[in-house]
Amino acid sequence: MATPxxxxxxxxxxxxxxxxxxxxxAWAVALARPDVVAVYPITPQSSLVEYVSQFIADGKxxxxxxxxxxxxxxxxxxxxxxxxxxxxxxxxxGPGLAFxxxxxxxxxxxxxxxxxxxxxxxxITPQCVWGGQQDAMTMxxxxxxxxxxxxxxxxxxxxxxxxRIAEHHDVMLPVNICHDGNYLSYGVTQVEVPEQxxxxxxxxxxxxxxxxxxxPLRPMAxxxxxxxxxxxxxxxxxxxxxxxxxxxxxxxxVIEQAHADWAEIFGRDYAPLVEEYRLDDADYALVTIGSMTxxxxxxxxxxxxxxxxxxxxxxxxxxxxxxxxxxxxxKKVRAVGVVDRSVHYGWDCGPLYQEVLSCLYRAGQPIAxxxxxxxxxxxxxxEGHFARAIERTAQLLAGDEFDSPVWLNEHD
Amino acid sequence: xxxxxxIAFDPSRCELCNDCDACITACAQVKSGSDDxxxxxxxxxxxxxxxPPELALCRQCGDPECVKSCPSTALTKNPDTGLxxxxxxxxxxxxLCTVGCSYGGITYNATLKHVAKCDLCDGDPACVxxxxxxxxxxxxxxxxxNEQHERExxxxxxxxxxxxxxxxxxxxxxxxxxxxxxxxxxxxxxxxGMGSVGFNGTTGTKVPVFxxxxxxxxxxxxxxxxxxxxxxxxxxxxxxxxxxxxxDVGFQSLSGAAERNDQILFICVDNEGYMNTGMQxxxxxxxxxxxxxxxxxxxxxxxxxxxxxxAMIMMNHNCEYVATxxxxxxxxxxxxxxxxxxxxxxxxxxxxxxxxxxTGWRFPSSQxxxxxxxxxxxxxxxxxxxxxxxxxxxTHPIDNPLPVEAYLNLSGxxxxxxxxxxxxxxxxxxxxxxxxxxxxGQ
Numbered sequence: 001m002a003t004p005x006x007x008x009x010x011x012x013x014x015x016x017x018x019x020x021x022x023x024x025x026a027w028a029v030a031l032a033r034p035d036v037v038a039v040y041p042i043t044p045q046s047s048l049v050e051y052v053s054q055f056i057a058d059g060k061x062x063x064x065x066x067x068x069x070x071x072x073x074x075x076x077x078x079x080x081x082x083x084x085x086x087x088x089x090x091x092x093x094g095p096g097l098a099f100x101x102x103x104x105x106x107x108x109x110x111x112x113x114x115x116x117x118x119x120x121x122x123x124i125t126p127q128c129v130w131g132g133q134q135d136a137m138t139m140x141x142x143x144x145x146x147x148x149x150x151x152x153x154x155x156x157x158x159x160x161x162x163x164r165i166a167e168h169h170d171v172m173l174p175v176n177i178c179h180d181g182n183y184l185s186y187g188v189t190q191v192e193v194p195e196q197x198x199x200x201x202x203x204x205x206x207x208x209x210x211x212x213x214x215x216p217l218r219p220m221a222x223x224x225x226x227x228x229x230x231x232x233x234x235x236x237x238x239x240x241x242x243x244x245x246x247x248x249x250x251x252x253x254v255i256e257q258a259h260a261d262w263a264e265i266f267g268r269d270y271a272p273l274v275e276e277y278r279l280d281d282a283d284y285a286l287v288t289i290g291s292m293t294x295x296x297x298x299x300x301x302x303x304x305x306x307x308x309x310x311x312x313x314x315x316x317x318x319x320x321x322x323x324x325x326x327x328x329x330x331k332k333v334r335a336v337g338v339v340d341r342s343v344h345y346g347w348d349c350g351p352l353y354q355e356v357l358s359c360l361y362r363a364g365q366p367i368a369x370x371x372x373x374x375x376x377x378x379x380x381x382x383e384g385h386f387a388r389a390i391e392r393t394a395q396l397l398a399g400d401e402f403d404s405p406v407w408l409n410e411h412d
Numbered sequence: 413x414x415x416x417x418x419i420a421f422d423p424s425r426c427e428l429c430n431d432c433d434a435c436i437t438a439c440a441q442v443k444s445g446s447d448d449x450x451x452x453x454x455x456x457x458x459x460x461x462x463x464p465p466e467l468a469l470c471r472q473c474g475d476p477e478c479v480k481s482c483p484s485t486a487l488t489k490n491p492d493t494g495l496x497x498x499x500x501x502x503x504x505x506x507x508l509c510t511v512g513c514s515y516g517g518i519t520y521n522a523t524l525k526h527v528a529k530c531d532l533c534d535g536d537p538a539c540v541x542x543x544x545x546x547x548x549x550x551x552x553x554x555x556x557x558n559e560q561h562e563r564e565x566x567x568x569x570x571x572x573x574x575x576x577x578x579x580x581x582x583x584x585x586x587x588x589x590x591x592x593x594x595x596x597x598x599x600x601x602x603x604x605g606m607g608s609v610g611f612n613g614t615t616g617t618k619v620p621v622f623x624x625x626x627x628x629x630x631x632x633x634x635x636x637x638x639x640x641x642x643x644x645x646x647x648x649x650x651x652x653x654x655x656x657x658x659x660d661v662g663f664q665s666l667s668g669a670a671e672r673n674d675q676i677l678f679i680c681v682d683n684e685g686y687m688n689t690g691m692q693x694x695x696x697x698x699x700x701x702x703x704x705x706x707x708x709x710x711x712x713x714x715x716x717x718x719x720x721x722x723a724m725i726m727m728n729h730n731c732e733y734v735a736t737x738x739x740x741x742x743x744x745x746x747x748x749x750x751x752x753x754x755x756x757x758x759x760x761x762x763x764x765x766x767x768x769x770x771t772g773w774r775f776p777s778s779q780x781x782x783x784x785x786x787x788x789x790x791x792x793x794x795x796x797x798x799x800x801x802x803x804x805x806x807t808h809p810i811d812n813p814l815p816v817e818a819y820l821n822l823s824g825x826x827x828x829x830x831x832x833x834x835x836x837x838x839x840x841x842x843x844x845x846x847x848x849x850x851x852x853g854q
Contacts, residue, residue, distance in 0.1 A: 036638050064638045068631060069668030076628035076665060077635030083622070084595075084639035084647075102625055214595045214620040214636060216647055221615030223623040225604070233612045 010267035012198040017191055021155045021184035024191050025091065025117050025177070026051030028159030030061045031199040032115070035086035038066040038074040042096035043129045044181040045119040049091055063089075071100035075114070079103060082112040083214040083222065087163065087206045090114075093181060094121030094135045101139075107174045108143030108244055110212055110223065113166035114174040117159065118146075120290070121181045122342075122377040130378025131181030133290065137342040137351045143244055145175040145251055146319040148290045152189045155179045157268055160199055161258045167207040170250040178318075180291040180341070182378050187291070194266055202265055248320040255317055273322035275314040276329050278304060282311030284335035284397050286389060289315050289352055292341060292374075292381045299386030310390050321355055327363045330356065335368040337393030339386070339408070341375040349373075349405050368396040374408030381408065413561070415554035416494025418472060419530075419537055423464035424818065425789075426456060426547035438542035442533060450523065453530045454539050455516060468516030470530040472496055478529075481512030494554075498529055545812070546789075553743050560746075563588045566618045573606040576770040576777025578739055578784065579681045580606060583652055585742070586679055587619065589749050594648040595636060597622045599629045599662060601654035602769075603681065605688040608652075626657045630669035633676045641675070648677060648756060655682040655696035659722040670729035673759035677752055680722065680762070683769040691772040695720045698792075699840060700833045702825040703772075713828055718840055723764035727798045727851070732759035735797035735807070738766050740785035744795055744807050751797070759800070766793040774824025786819040791845050796852070804851035816841050 008016050019027070025048050029037070037056065039049035055061040064081075068074045071092050078088040092100055097118065107114055122132025136146060145165065149155045155177065162175040179185060209215075214222055227237040252273065259272035277297055279285060288296045293314045303310045313329045313336070315322070330336065340350020347354050349371035357369060372389045375381040385408045392406055436452040444451035455468035476496050479487045486503035489496055498518075505526055509518050518529040530537075532550075540548045566587040573580040579602050587596065596619055598604050607616040609623040624632045633649040640647040651658075658666055658680040669676055685703050686692040693703040699718045702708050706715040727734040733755035737745040745765070752761035768783040770776065775783055787793035791813040798804045816838045820826040829837070 035642055036635055038635065064642055066635065066638060067672070068634075069671070070664060073628060073631030073634075073665045073668050076625070076631040077638070079624075079628075080632040080634065080636030080649075081639040082635075084636045084643070086635075086639035086642065088635075103628055106625065214622050216593050216595065216620055219618065219620045221610045221617060221621045221623075224610030224613065224615060225623070226612055228612070231612060236612050 008192060010192055012195055012266040013192040014195045015193050017193060018188060019152070019191055020047070020186050020188045021149075021152045021179045022048035022119065022186070023051050024152045024156035025159050025179065026055055027191075027193050028156045029089050030055050031160050031194060031196060032089070032163045032203065033087065033200075034061070034063045034089040036064045036066065036078065036081035037061070037089045038068045038077040039090060040068055040071050040074050040092070040096065042071070042093055044121060044131065044185040045091045045093050045096070045117070048117060048119060048185070052089070071096040072103060075100050075103040075107065075116070078114050079107065079110070079112060080214075082114055082208055083212065085209045085213065085215070087208060088114050089116070091117035091119060093119045095124060097135045097139065104139065104144070105142050109240065111172040111244070111247065112174060112212070113163075113172055113208060115159070115162045115166055116174065116176055118176045118178045119181050119185045120178050128377045131183055131185070132376045132378070133178070133180070133340070133342040134376075136176065136178045139176075140319055140351065143173065143248070144319060145173055145248070145317070146178055147175065147255070147317050148178045148315065149184060150291055150293045150314065150316075152184060152187060153191050153268065154270055155184055156191055156193070157262060157266065157270070160194070160203070161262055163203055164258045165251060165254050168250075168254045169207065171247050171254050172211060173244070173247050173251060178290065183291040198265055202261065251320055252317070252322055271314070271316060273315070273317045274325040274329050275316065276332070277312040277314065279311035279313065279329060279332050281309060282333050283309040284337070284393050285311040285313050285329075285333045286386065286393065287313045287315065287336055287338040287352060287356055289318065289339075290341060292339060295381055295383050296339065296386045299383045299390055302383065302387065303390050308390065308394060310394070315352065318352070323359055323362065326356065326359045330359055330367070331363060331365060333367065335393055335396040337370045337372055337389050337396065339372040339374060339381070339389055343373060343376075353405070368399075368401050370396050370402055371405035372408055373405045376409065379409040379412065385409070414491070414494070415557040416472060417532070417535065417550060417552045417554050419469060419532070419540060420549050420551045421467040421469075422547045422549075423459070423466070424814075425545040426465050429545045429547070431456070431458075432544060434542040434544055435539035435548055438538040442538040443528070450521065453528050457516070470496060470517030471515055472532070477512035477514065478509035478518050481508040483508065495531055496529065498527065500526065503527065556742060556746050560588060564592070564618070566592060567608060568616045568618070571606040571608060571616050573602065574771045574777070576780045577602070577606070578767040578769065578780050579603055579683065581739055582679070582681055582765050582767060583608065585745070586652065586749060587650075589746065590648055590650055590677065590753055592619055593646065594650050595620045595622065595633070596650050596652065597624045597629050597633050598652045599624050599654070599657035600626045600688070601657055601686070602683070602688040603652050603654065627661050628665045629653050629657060629662055630674070630676060630678060631665040634669045634672065634674035637675050648753070649675065651676060651678040653678070653680055654686075654688070655680060655684065655722065656686050656694045659720060660695045667729065670726060670731040670760045670762065673731055675756055675758070676760055677756035678760065678762045680764045681767045682722070682764060683767045683772065684719065685772060687769045687772040696722060698837070700826060700829045700837055702828065708828045713830065713833065714825070721844065723762070724847070726762040726764070727804065729760070730800060731762060732756070732800050733761040733798070734764075736764045736766065736793065736795055738784045738788050738793060738795060740781050740788060741795060741808055748797055748807070751799075755799070768823070772825070774827070775822050779822060783819070783822045786814065786822055790814045790816045790819040791841050792816055792819045794845060794848060796848060798851075803853050804848060806848070806852060
C-alpha cells in the first residue's frame with residue numbers, strides 16, 4: 001500500500017511507497033502506459049498480475065486487460081496486439097514460461113518489442129514453486145534480451161527502461177526483466193515512483209510495428225516460409241538471423257544509454273551491463289547475478305575488513321552478453337568465483353560461469369575460475385555462503401583449483 | 413457475364429422411388445392441365461443395361477444447338493433469364509430443333525401439334541416440388557455468382573493446391589466475401605502450404621496475412637482485434653485453419669477465445685487430418701479412416717476411435733454464432749458466412765466446413781463436390797447453425813438420408829471398411845443426428 005508520507009530522495013519522482021518487487025513491476029507497467037496486457041497467474045508471479053489487473057480495474061492503467069487461458073495464449077495475444085501496433089506487457093515464470101515457449105521462441109524473430117517480467121523460479125522436477133533462475137537461464141538462447149535486477153527499486157526502474165530498449169529503432173526486440181522469485185517478488189522495501197510526465201518524456205512515442213504489421217492500410221504477409229536449399233531462401237534466412245544478432249549487439253549501447261538517461265532524469269544510477277564493486281585493487285572476485293548480490297557485497301566488505309583483496313562483478317544484462325564490459329572487469333583480477341542461481345547441465349557448472357570462461361578465453365587471460373551454485377528452489381544465499389565462496393576463490397588464487405561446482409546450499 | 417439457375421438431377425436418388433413419375437405428372441398438370449405424361453416437358457428415361465436413369469429435359473444451354481438449328485428465330489436464348497424461349501407465332505413446326513438437341517429437351521407433342529420445352533415455371537419448377545426423393549433440385553447458386561463475381565478474389569491466381577482442392581475453393585469464396593478490411597491468420601497446413609502466406613518474401617494473399625503457430629491462431633487474433641478496437645478501427649480478424657490447428661493442438665486457444673467471446677471470424681476447414689504433411693490422422697479423422705498414422709494392416713483397420721464433433725463443442729461455448737457448411741451447398745454457406753461475419757462484430761463466430769480432400773482421401777479430383785454432397789445427404793455431415801441464446805437449427809434437413817455407404821464408397825480411405833465397421837459408422841451417424849436433434853428441440 002502506498003505511504004506517500006515517505007520522503008523523496010531523487011528528482012523526477014512523484015511519491016515514495018513501500019512495496020515488494022511484484023508491486024514495483026506493476027507500478028512500472030502503469031508508468032509505461034501499455035495498450036494491451038495479457039495475464040495468467042503463476043507462483044511467484046501471481047501478485048504481480050493481480051496488481052496490474054487491479055490498476056486496470058481502478059483506471060490507473062488505461063489498457064485492455066486480457067484474461068487468457070494460459071501462458072501460450074498470453075504471449076500469442078501480445079503478438080497480435082503488437083502486430084497491430086500496441087504496446088504490450090505480461091509476466092510469467094517457471095512452468096508458465098515453459099508452456100509459453102513456442103510463441104516465446106518466435107517473438108525475437110518477428111522483432112516484436114514486447115516486455116515481459118520473469119519472476120524467476122526454479123525448474124521442475126523436483127516439483128518446486130520457489131525462486132531460482134533455471135527458467136530464465138533455460139531461455140537464454142532464444143533471442144530475448146534478459147536483464148536481471150538486484151533490488152526492488154531496480155525492478156521498477158528497469159521495467160520502465162525496458163520499453164525504451166525494446167522499442168529502440170536499432171533494437172526492436174523483446175525484453176525480459178528478470179527479478180528473483182521470493183527474494184525480489186515478495187521482498188518489501190521503500191521505492192520511489194517516478195513522475196508520469198517524466199516517464200512519458202523519457203519513453204517518448206511508442207515504436208512498435210513500423211517494420212512488421214498486420215494492417216489493412218499497409219498490407220503485408222507476415223512470416224512467409226523462408227529458407228530452403230535453393231533460390232533466395234538461404235540468403236534471406238541469413239539476413240533475418242544476422243539482423244537479429246545485430247539487433248542484440250545494438251542493444252548493448254542502447255541499454256547503456258537508457259540507463260545513463262535514467263540516471264540523469266531520476267537520479268538513480270545503475271551499472272547497465274556489468275557492475276564492478278571494490279574491484280580496482282582486487283586480486284580476485286566473485287561474479288554474481290540478481291538479488292544475491294546484496295549479501296555478496298556484504299561478504300566482500302567483511303572480507304575486505306579482514307584484509308582480503310576481494311572484489312565483485314555483478315552482471316545485470318545477461319543477454320546480449322556484455323563481452324567487452326565483462327572482459328574489462330575480469331582483466332583486473334587473477335581468480336574468479338562465479339555464483340549461479342541455476343545449473344548448466346551440459347558442463348556441470350553454472351551458466352554464468354560458462355559465459356565467464358568464454359570471456360577469459362577471448363581475452364587470452366587463463367586465470368583460475370570456479371563455479372558456485374546456490375540459491376536453488378528458494379534457498380537463501382547469506383553472507384555466510386558468500387564468505388565460503390570467497391575463501392574457496394582465494395584458494396584458487398593459491399593454485400587449488402576444482403573442476404566440479406561447489407553447491408553452496410548442499411549442507412544447509 | 414451472367415449465371416442462371418438450373419434444375420439438377422441425381423439419378424441415384426431417382427432410383428429410390430422406382431419410376432414414380434411424380435415430376436412428369438406435375439409438369440403435365442401445370443403446363444396442360446392433364447395427367448397424361450405426353451404433355452410433360454420432363455421425362456425420366458430408364459437406363460439401359462442396369463445403368464441409372466437419365467433425365468430428358470431442356471438444359472437451357474449456353475450455346476444452344478436448338479437455337480442454332482431453328483430457321484425461323486422461334487427459339488432464342490434470353491439474356492436476362494437464361495431461358496431458351498420458344499415463340500409460337502414464329503415457329504414453322506419444322507422440328508429441326510428436336511434433332512439439334514442432344515438431351516431430349518425439346519420434343520414434339522402430337523396432340524398440340526407443336527414442340528414444347530421447359531420454361532422453369534418462372535423460377536418455381538413444379539417438377540422439383542413434386543419430386544419425393546430429392547432427385548430433382550432447383551439450383552439457385554447462380555445468384556451468388558452474379559452477386560459475387562465482381563468482387564475481387566483476394567488470393568492470387570496460381571496457388572499450388574492439389575487438383576480439386578476444396579480448401580482453395582473455400583478460401584477464395586470466403587475472403588472474397590469478407591473483403592479487404594481484414595487481417596487473415598492461417599496456421600500451418602494446406603492453406604499456407606499452397607502459398608497463401610507465401611515463400612521467401614512473396615505472398616499469395618492481397619490482405620494482410622499471418623502465418624501464426626499451429627497452436628495460437630485464435631489467441632493471436634484476439635490480441636490483434638483488441639488493439640484495433642482500442643484504436644477505433646474496424647478490422648475483421650479472420651482465421652482460416654485446418655482441423656488440427658483448430659481442434660487438436662490449437663484447441664486451447666480456440667476454446668479460450670470462444671469463452672471470452674473475442675470478436676473473431678474463425679473458419680475451420682475440416683479435411684479430417686494433417687493432409688499437408690502427408691495425411692496423418694487428427695482428432696477430426698472419422699472412425700475407420702485410413703491415414704498414414706492409422707493405416708490398414710493385419711492388426712489395424714484404419715482409425716480406431718471416432719472423431720470429435722468440434723462444431724458441437726464450439727456451440728457449447730455459447731459463443732456468438734456456430735454453423736457447419738459444405739461447398740456442395742454454397743448458398744447455404746454464403747448465408748452462414750454473412751451471419752458469421754456480422755456475428756464476429758459482436759463476438760466469436762465459428763464456421764466448420766467439411767472439406768473432403770481428393771489427395772488424402774483417395775477420390776478423383778473431379779468428385780470433390782459430389783463427396784461433399786453425399787456427406788450431407790447421408791447425414792454424415794449435417795448442416796446446421798446456432799446463434800447465441802437460441803436453438804440449433806438444421807439449415808438443410810435430410811429427412812430420408814441415404815445410407816452412409818453412399819458417402820463412404822466414394823473415398824478410397826474407407827475402401828477396407830468391413831461390415832462391422834460400416835455398421836458402427838452408420839450407428840455413429842445416427843447417434844450424432846439424434847444428439848443434434850435434441851439441441852434443435854426435436
